Amino acid sequence: MTHAGKNSRGVVERSLASFVDALEHAFYAEESAKKNGLLQKLDPRIKIAAVFPLIVIAALARRLGVIVALFATAVVLALLSRVPLATLAKRVWLGVLIFTGFISFPALFLTPGVAIYTLPLLGWSVTEQGLRAAMYLIMRAETAATFSVLLVLCTPWSFVLKALRVLRLPIVLVVILGMTYRYIFLFLRNAHDMFMSRKSRMVGHLDGGEQRRAATAGAGALMSKTIQLSGDVYLAMRSRGFQGEVYVLDEFQTHWFDWAMLAVFISIALLAFWFGR
Amino acid sequence: MHIPDGYLSASTCALLYGTAIPFWYTAFARVKRLLNTRLIPLLAVASTFCFVIMMFNLPLPGGTTGHAVGVGAVTVVLGPWASMVSVSIALLIQAVFFGDGGITTFGANCFNMAIVGSLVAHFTYRAVAARTAIASPRRVVAAGLAGYAAINVAALLTACELGIQPLLFKDASGAPLYAPYALHLAIPAMMLGHLTFAGLADLFVAGGVVAYLQRTNPALLGQKSAGGATKDASPAEASGWRMTRPLWIRLALLMLLTPLGILAAGTAWGEWGAKDFSDPLMRQQIAAASGQVAPPSEPPRGLARLSSLWSAPFPQYAPPFVRHPAFGYVMSAMFGCGLILGFFLLVGWMIGERSAVGDRTST
Numbered sequence: 001m002t003h004a005g006k007n008s009r010g011v012v013e014r015s016l017a018s019f020v021d022a023l024e025h026a027f028y029a030e031e032s033a034k035k036n037g038l039l040q041k042l043d044p045r046i047k048i049a050a051v052f053p054l055i056v057i058a059a060l061a062r063r064l065g066v067i068v069a070l071f072a073t074a075v076v077l078a079l080l081s082r083v084p085l086a087t088l089a090k091r092v093w094l095g096v097l098i099f100t101g102f103i104s105f106p107a108l109f110l111t112p113g114v115a116i117y118t119l120p121l122l123g124w125s126v127t128e129q130g131l132r133a134a135m136y137l138i139m140r141a142e143t144a145a146t147f148s149v150l151l152v153l154c155t156p157w158s159f160v161l162k163a164l165r166v167l168r169l170p171i172v173l174v175v176i177l178g179m180t181y182r183y184i185f186l187f188l189r190n191a192h193d194m195f196m197s198r199k200s201r202m203v204g205h206l207d208g209g210e211q212r213r214a215a216t217a218g219a220g221a222l223m224s225k226t227i228q229l230s231g232d233v234y235l236a237m238r239s240r241g242f243q244g245e246v247y248v249l250d251e252f253q254t255h256w257f258d259w260a261m262l263a264v265f266i267s268i269a270l271l272a273f274w275f276g277r
Numbered sequence: 278m279h280i281p282d283g284y285l286s287a288s289t290c291a292l293l294y295g296t297a298i299p300f301w302y303t304a305f306a307r308v309k310r311l312l313n314t315r316l317i318p319l320l321a322v323a324s325t326f327c328f329v330i331m332m333f334n335l336p337l338p339g340g341t342t343g344h345a346v347g348v349g350a351v352t353v354v355l356g357p358w359a360s361m362v363s364v365s366i367a368l369l370i371q372a373v374f375f376g377d378g379g380i381t382t383f384g385a386n387c388f389n390m391a392i393v394g395s396l397v398a399h400f401t402y403r404a405v406a407a408r409t410a411i412a413s414p415r416r417v418v419a420a421g422l423a424g425y426a427a428i429n430v431a432a433l434l435t436a437c438e439l440g441i442q443p444l445l446f447k448d449a450s451g452a453p454l455y456a457p458y459a460l461h462l463a464i465p466a467m468m469l470g471h472l473t474f475a476g477l478a479d480l481f482v483a484g485g486v487v488a489y490l491q492r493t494n495p496a497l498l499g500q501k502s503a504g505g506a507t508k509d510a511s512p513a514e515a516s517g518w519r520m521t522r523p524l525w526i527r528l529a530l531l532m533l534l535t536p537l538g539i540l541a542a543g544t545a546w547g548e549w550g551a552k553d554f555s556d557p558l559m560r561q562q563i564a565a566a567s568g569q570v571a572p573p574s575e576p577p578r579g580l581a582r583l584s585s586l587w588s589a590p591f592p593q594y595a596p597p598f599v600r601h602p603a604f605g606y607v608m609s610a611m612f613g614c615g616l617i618l619g620f621f622l623l624v625g626w627m628i629g630e631r632s633a634v635g636d637r638t639s640t
Contacts, residue, residue, distance in 0.1 A: 015333055056287060110462065130452070172317065177370070187325045227322075234315050234318040
């Protein structure tokens, strides 16, 4: 992943922006998950069991119409869950459109098939098959991304991780995922502080090599902290009586509404599967 | 590098999930055996590190900046198995919460970056660093190369996975259903960026982390796997037999299954010998396998000339002294595996000898 072009922002500023973006993204999702919408009301396990098949069906469908219908379902779901469409457009649709659009653009001309339009000056022909291929890629990526973002925006993250047990993930892995999620905030804060302290002591401009050394030294320091922290956490766990067994509080409870909604989602998935064959 | 949802067909995704699962299982089991109760905190914090390291920006030559995947640095410090699990968890959190990489393509992304990336980084680092001292500059080079090789092999795999999509999955009008570029476009497009710029991010991060740890915390580089837990490993584990036993069993099973090839009908396309062109029955099979295009009446001259250069001891996997073809296949499999193992044992012995001589001369 590279960012082309010489930018006035240095590596320290860019990294700081990445950390702040990640934190901001996480806080926004936590806020959104508290709203009183359709998806927020559902049991997290049911949500995963309901939305995951829709993402898979979006990948399976061989008809453009079915993928568009699934995208429309995602939009309706967003409206019912009080997720503003402007937020989805800004956070998901635009990003996916730019990335996947950029990737699929040459396919318009490179895919062999029936020419439907020729660019006036260049003489390149857009083929029907190329256009369809680009539409498949963009719509599939948009649909799957919308469903996964909805899942995250309508469920507190810790619940998503715990609900992954519905996919038969071992309990130890679920605990590790939960802890990873918690420590991400600490590490983002640590990394942010490291870069901020560096920035506060910087006068003038660092050349490329110096910036690289600063970034890799930051990564090395974080690695040392990682190993030290894992030892500290282990000792803290031992001091509280941890002997290797892990237990997860299972506070989720399903109601008739959850099962009714699961039936609706599964029906949509089956219909999409049938018509998208 | 992170393949989003919609770029790979469901069957490709399922296949790569299926391929990744045994690696995840083995990696998890190995790390668990070594770490015991330390497993949870170490993997949680290591996964966090992987996640955060992927957000570091790095200036690259040419005025660009890039993000590293960090698999090289993590593998060098934690070992390949802990790296596999940690990078996979970081990728899961990236996919689920940040939309970087798809959910259906999570298995593919893990296979490319976490699994193959960790193994490539591990073997590259071991091969280049050999048994040099912890503070040796060669280790910095080795780590850099490990990161660079890992990311480029992962990119190549990604390109291959994307490149086979239009060959296999098209709609009724012939439009590709998933990633639209065939291998001849996908591989150069992906590799050009990674071999030149994107791969350098991992080269710098892995090399830089090792250089930094050499100065500040060399003990971390001395531990072979998973944060120093190897100290508790039993002699049997250290010898590697217990750890590799399931792999030996699987290898033996695969050897026994080799005669399955006999069941296949027809001829393997392109694997014809010079004599096959004059055999009427074989000519029919060649034509059938080539879309009813009749083969030339004589073998191509180059093929005829070069085919006599080397005659294999076990032609067609059938040693001349074995009458039963199935037994011949098993014999050939044993012989082939034995040769490969012998070669690696010899290389390992030579590297060990050379290092021992180096140690003796330095003292």
